[in-house]
Amino acid sequence: MVAAICIVLLALLLHSPSPPCTALNLSLPGQHPSPELVAQEVHRKVNDSITRRRLIQNSENDESSSCYTGNPIDDCWKCDSNWPNNRQRLADCAIGFGQYASGGKNGEFYVVTDDSDDDPVNPEPGTLRYAVIQPQPLWIVFPANMLIKLSQELIFNSYKTLDGRGANVHIVGGGCITLQYISNVIIHNIHIHHCYPSGNTMVRSSPTHYGYRTKSDGDGISIFGSKDIWIDHCSLSHCKDGLIDAVMGSTGITISNNYFSHHDEVMLLGHSDSYSPDSGMQVTIAFNHFGEKLVQRMPRCRRGYIHVVNNDFTQWEMYAIGGSGNPTINSQGNRYTAPYDRNAKEVTKRVETTESEWRGWNWRSDGDILVNGAFFITSGQGLEVKYEKAYSVEPKSAALIDQLTWHAGPLGVGSRDNNLGMWTTGSNGGGGFVLGSGPDYTDDMSESLSRIRFRYFVMVFSFCALALAFVP
Numbered sequence: 001m002v003a004a005i006c007i008v009l010l011a012l013l014l015h016s017p018s019p020p021c022t023a024l025n026l027s028l029p030g031q032h033p034s035p036e037l038v039a040q041e042v043h044r045k046v047n048d049s050i051t052r053r054r055l056i057q058n059s060e061n062d063e064s065s066s067c068y069t070g071n072p073i074d075d076c077w078k079c080d081s082n083w084p085n086n087r088q089r090l091a092d093c094a095i096g097f098g099q100y101a102s103g104g105k106n107g108e109f110y111v112v113t114d115d116s117d118d119d120p121v122n123p124e125p126g127t128l129r130y131a132v133i134q135p136q137p138l139w140i141v142f143p144a145n146m147l148i149k150l151s152q153e154l155i156f157n158s159y160k161t162l163d164g165r166g167a168n169v170h171i172v173g174g175g176c177i178t179l180q181y182i183s184n185v186i187i188h189n190i191h192i193h194h195c196y197p198s199g200n201t202m203v204r205s206s207p208t209h210y211g212y213r214t215k216s217d218g219d220g221i222s223i224f225g226s227k228d229i230w231i232d233h234c235s236l237s238h239c240k241d242g243l244i245d246a247v248m249g250s251t252g253i254t255i256s257n258n259y260f261s262h263h264d265e266v267m268l269l270g271h272s273d274s275y276s277p278d279s280g281m282q283v284t285i286a287f288n289h290f291g292e293k294l295v296q297r298m299p300r301c302r303r304g305y306i307h308v309v310n311n312d313f314t315q316w317e318m319y320a321i322g323g324s325g326n327p328t329i330n331s332q333g334n335r336y337t338a339p340y341d342r343n344a345k346e347v348t349k350r351v352e353t354t355e356s357e358w359r360g361w362n363w364r365s366d367g368d369i370l371v372n373g374a375f376f377i378t379s380g381q382g383l384e385v386k387y388e389k390a391y392s393v394e395p396k397s398a399a400l401i402d403q404l405t406w407h408a409g410p411l412g413v414g415s416r417d418n419n420l421g422m423w424t425t426g427s428n429g430g431g432g433f434v435l436g437s438g439p440d441y442t443d444d445m446s447e448s449l450s451r452i453r454f455r456y457f458v459m460v461f462s463f464c465a466l467a468l469a470f471v472p
Contacts, residue, residue, distance in 0.1 A: 091186060109138075110131045110139065119151075154176065165188065175197070193235070197215050218239055220244060223244070225248040233407075256284070261291040288408055290316070312408070317344060327361070331364065335369040
């Protein structure tokens with residue numbers, strides 16, 4: 001009976017003209033002294049959210065079951081029906097090493113009313129640049145859909161939140177986002193793409209200072225000597241250098257619920273193998289979807305402690321996780337789907353390092369799901385003896401990975417509800433703004449139908465395999 005049901009489901013997925021989205025609407029919404037305890041807290045929150053969801057589904061109150069998803073970040077704020085009037089609640093929902101990022105909490109709301117960026121030295125009030133350089137905490141929101149074309153890199157001051165909920169907000173152009181020697185920044189629900197090098201000119205970084213900026217790399221988000229940073233529910237693609245780079249002693253970072261696509265060198269953590277301050281770097285990478293047309297560096301780590309947990313990696317071209325300089329990489333509960341290229345099945349890559357050197361590095365895979373021939377080469381204590389740790393995590397099923405990462409990227413894209421938040425205007429939730437579809441600023445962050453169908457196929461196939469294993 002189970003086999004017959006599985007055959008029918010797989011046949012429907014293979015031949016259906018569109019994915020069954022309505023049938024499975026899984027709506028998801030300074031250095032720490034003990035990194036092991038932070039990792040343990042991440043898993044505790046995940047397990048609490050999953051347990052809560054199951055209890056609600058088994059109770060008579062089914063109205064709330066569609067809210068709780070098992071993703072502890074989204075369950076923290078989206079299940080409050082009044083969240084649009086309590087936006088700053090989001091600052092209490094971070095997990096992992098970036099959990100102390102307060103952003104603009106307790107600050108005033110700043111509404112971006114002007115999408116221009118004509119003068120990087122004297123920005124106009126109402127523009128995004130004017131907001132991010134202010135010294136006081138600000139919670140920055142958008143009343144309508146916006147395409148902000150930066151003339152130069154957007155240099156933040158500390159204690160800022162970019163909250164794009166309720167609008168389609170795209171940031172493109174020169175330099176993009178720079179977080180340099182600051183702290184406490186939250187970037188949420190923003191599309192960041194088509195960023196290119198800029199500079200060799202004057203740019204303001206505060207109301208009292210502007211200075212000459214040399215040429216930038218063209219990163220989507222550049223984190224330089226900064227701490228307590230949280231990047232959540234963003235999409236990043238098509239940048240000249242990295243999508244997210246964190247270097248020069250940056251730490252206390254969480255990168256969660258994002259959708260990465262169409263890029264070569266995705267994420268760099270650490271300045272160089274010889275830069276010792278990066279040995280204290282701590283980064284949590286959780287619930288992200290590493291999607292279409294990615295090549296490498298998801299992330300590429302130099303030194304530091306990197307916790308990679310419950311992400312979905314789909315068909316990289318070279319490798320997924322790489323490193324040098326003896327980083328500690330803790331991979332738990334991820335799904336790695338290898339490309340069809342038989343020479344690119346390995347998840348890991350030790351960059352320009354001999355085996356005699358990297359054999360002692362602590363890289364482990366705990367509860368990961370390896371698909372299509374993917375394999376993860378561990379090293380360090382995990383090779384021969386039980387890894388000494390303060391917690392343990394059972395391997396998660398492919399269905400659970402889908403549940404946790406289903407709405408990675410900005411909420412309100414494609415089939416997602418875009419009518420979020422009290423600043424949304426107009427019947428279409430954005431005041432009539434339409435993003436241009438020209439070659440320069442085409443947004444590829446929404447998953448294609450074929451990609452969505454493939455994810456359903458993997459989910460159903462994994463379920464059937466597990467079910468058949470227990471059929472006598």
